[in-house]
Amino acid sequence: MLYSLLFSLRDTYGALNVFRYITFRAVIAALMALLLSFLIGPRLIERLTARQIGQQIRPDGPQGHLSKAGTPTMGGTMILFSLILATVLLADLTNPYIWIVVLVTLGFGAVGFADDYKKLSVGNFRGVPGKVRLLLEFAIGLVAGVFLFLTPDFDTRLYLPFFKDISVDLGPAYIPFAALVIVGAANAVNLTDGLDGLAIGPVMTTAFTYGVFAYAAGNLKYAEYLQIPYVAGAGELAIFTAALLCAGLGFLWFNTYPAMMFMGDVGALPLGAALGIVAVLTKHEIVLLVAGGVFVAETMSVILQVASFKLTRKRIFRMAPLHHHFELLGWPEPKIIVRFWIVSIICALVALSTLKLR
Numbered sequence: 001m002l003y004s005l006l007f008s009l010r011d012t013y014g015a016l017n018v019f020r021y022i023t024f025r026a027v028i029a030a031l032m033a034l035l036l037s038f039l040i041g042p043r044l045i046e047r048l049t050a051r052q053i054g055q056q057i058r059p060d061g062p063q064g065h066l067s068k069a070g071t072p073t074m075g076g077t078m079i080l081f082s083l084i085l086a087t088v089l090l091a092d093l094t095n096p097y098i099w100i101v102v103l104v105t106l107g108f109g110a111v112g113f114a115d116d117y118k119k120l121s122v123g124n125f126r127g128v129p130g131k132v133r134l135l136l137e138f139a140i141g142l143v144a145g146v147f148l149f150l151t152p153d154f155d156t157r158l159y160l161p162f163f164k165d166i167s168v169d170l171g172p173a174y175i176p177f178a179a180l181v182i183v184g185a186a187n188a189v190n191l192t193d194g195l196d197g198l199a200i201g202p203v204m205t206t207a208f209t210y211g212v213f214a215y216a217a218g219n220l221k222y223a224e225y226l227q228i229p230y231v232a233g234a235g236e237l238a239i240f241t242a243a244l245l246c247a248g249l250g251f252l253w254f255n256t257y258p259a260m261m262f263m264g265d266v267g268a269l270p271l272g273a274a275l276g277i278v279a280v281l282t283k284h285e286i287v288l289l290v291a292g293g294v295f296v297a298e299t300m301s302v303i304l305q306v307a308s309f310k311l312t313r314k315r316i317f318r319m320a321p322l323h324h325h326f327e328l329l330g331w332p333e334p335k336i337i338v339r340f341w342i343v344s345i346i347c348a349l350v351a352l353s354t355l356k357l358r
């Protein structure tokens with residue numbers, strides 16, 4: 001919105017010509033999201049505390065978490081507000097990809113909000129029944145998949161990282177595949193969000209990685225040079241990922257250990273879904289498993305733990321997801337968090353290397 005207004009004035013004020021550059025608008029969107037988070041954060045914490053919108057702690061979890069009871073939650077509302085406002089103001093709203101990422105993100109935010117609200121209003125951990133939540137999430141993902149499939153010349157091929165000449169055309173099967181990527185990413189972030197700052201760190205490193213992918217994929221010269229699929233218009237997604245990165249950085253100011261605020265499902269679900277839909281739009285779906293390696297490890301730990309317990313009545317980990325296992329090993333919470341961030345940075349570097357190693 002601001003982009004189209006200011007850019008249209010470039011003949012009168014030549015300096016506004018700078019708004020044509022995606023990199024410039026990405027930096028402005030990032031700074032705007034960060035500033036909004038700093039402005040909103042303290043007031044949101046006051047409001048959540050006053051309304052006693054505080055976290056309920058499960059009694060069967062690590063004992064160290066009991067002291068977290070009452071921590072204001074649903075801080076994800078601040079992340080979404082900063083992210084969406086900065087994107088709508090700085091991105092080119094004639095680009096359909098911007099509308100897809102914004103609507104998918106808000107859709108998952110609504111599901112997460114309903115879950116948080118139900119937990120808080122009823123005062124238990126169950127929230128919206130898991131099956132209903134997954135149904136709603138897949139419905140949003142499938143609508144996004146159908147819309148993309150019906151978009152003229154949308155590429156339904158699946159490309160593998162490191163192999164430039166291998167691709168598989170999924171055809172209509174791309175629709176459920178895209179939904180799976182979005183829903184899987186959303187729930188992986190949700191599972192990971194179990195320690196102060198643990199989820200938002202990898203969300204930021206993955207957002208940065210996909211900002212680079214989007215910028216390269218949307219630039220014909222770079223796409224040809226790097227031999228990655230050219231996706232006309234994907235460059236605008238770099239503005240969304242830049243706003244996502246810094247909306248997360250602003251939230252981390254309040255979520256860092258010891259957390260003053262949790263993001264809630266209203267934050268975790270849309271953040272994961274946002275990464276999933278950007279991975280789909282930039283044609284870098286598989287490499288999300290690399291960039292989001294921490295999310296994959298956390299999710300796999302749950303799958304393996306539940307499968308093992310059901311089959312053998314024995315646990316592989318002291319507790320799943322993985323971060324609880326290290327807690328029960330006696331690692332202090334900050335140590336677990338920072339080490340997971342380090343692993344996430346390594347995953348981002350390996351994912352970025354796929355741009356050249358192919």
Ligand code: 57M
Binds near residue numbers: 058190306
């Ligand atoms: C998402 N939510 C946190 C907070 C955050 C199948 C099973 C693995 C499901 C899983 C589960 O319930 N996952 C839900 C994880 C919760 O955080 C809230 O949820 C939002 C994100 N969705 O924003 O509002 C707790 O995490 C802690 N936390 C922080 N700092 C943060 O910045 O300390 C969160 C954010 C908060 C707070 O304590 O209350 C969560 O863990 O529930 N279940 C589990 O993760 C449970 N694991 C488990 O049951 N393992 C079993 C089997 C089933 C795999 C096993 O190992 O045998 C553990 N989680 C908890 N207690 N809290 C263990 C029991």
